[in-house]
Amino acid sequence: MTKSYDVELHQIRKRFGSTTVVDNFNLQVERGECVTFLGPSGCGKTTTLNMLAGFLEPDEGTLIIKGKPMNGVPANKRDLGMVFQTYSLFPHMTVAENVAYGLKLRKVSKSEIETRVRKVLDVVKLPHLTDRYPKQLSGGQRQRIAIARALVTEPSLLLLDEPLSNLDAKLREELREEIKRLQQEIGVTTIFVTHDQEEAMYMSDRIVVLDHGKVEQIGTPEDIYQQPATAFVHEFVGKSNGFQAVITGGDEHHWRLKTTEGMTFSAKRNDRLYNSGDEVSVYVRPEYISLEKVGSMQETAEEAGVNSISGTVKLLSFLGSFIEVIVEAGSHIITVRTNYSPIISFAEGEPVKLSWNAYQANIFPRKEA
Ligand SMILES: Nc1ncnc2c1ncn2[C@@H]1O[C@H](COP(=O)(O)OP(=O)(O)O)[C@@H](O)[C@H]1O
């Protein structure tokens, strides 16, 4: 059986004037999936969402929702629920009237409207606020009501554009948990937009990473983090140590590299082929670098496939579940994250040895500045 998709984007392109802001966007979203568009401000997230919603028309490409081509179909005929960053509630209507709005437009009977409004306010856990006006609600409550209003029509697709960006950190975490649970319980196919990589990882079945209107990678949060497809993804998602380097040789398993600052190390080969002299960027995540005291009992011997260098601790930050250590090694500044241990503690100014496995370093062709 062929899979049926709730949303399909085929080679979608959008220009504003002479600038292409969405370029050759291809995506298929399965029923019930939560897919996030992640990327820096201005990368084309909202523009793409607005094309799905019917507020903007693509210049090229085909847009399909539940098997039906949507090009030219107006927003109110697309069966969507939308939630925006800024609270889009009608200020002169009560909570109940706001939530009922979409049902009224659809000419649903008064008694059914009452039942459905009550039910959806239960779902977002605010049944006691029916008679309040938006200005009498907190930011978090307003976003919950906006979500209730989007869900009450039981849309086939839920679109959320940075719905948590205006909330403070604690509330953002609470509400993202709630949205995720709701999304899974109701099973509504969802497209979520954020510039926050942690929020994207938390919310999504799959993430689409965008940069300058181009899709850099589509994958599960784990794929995106562990197997970044491009240098941009490696830098944008999670923390990385990046080195500019030149290929100096290699064998069947590894490339040998020399960084611009003169450090040599090896990195795992992948499918891409390089020649000696090729300029590359190499990345290692801070948690894959191990840190040892110099001359300690734990100090390990040199091993094949393991890179090690010595350095000096410059800065220590205690961050609860881990500590972040900034180490100066020659002219490199390297960030290491390690589990906090009350037994092995480091001090600023202390000499240390850093090591990481060649297979934990990812190489990409040098990114143009
Ligand atoms: N109506 C418009 N006219 C001209 N340029 C626009 C318009 N809307 C957005 N843009 C530009 O398109 C690019 C993508 O914008 P947008 O999709 O809003 O980005 P994001 O939501 O990822 O921050 C930006 O460079 C933005 O300035």
Ligand SMILES: [Mg+2]
């Ligand atoms: Mg936006």
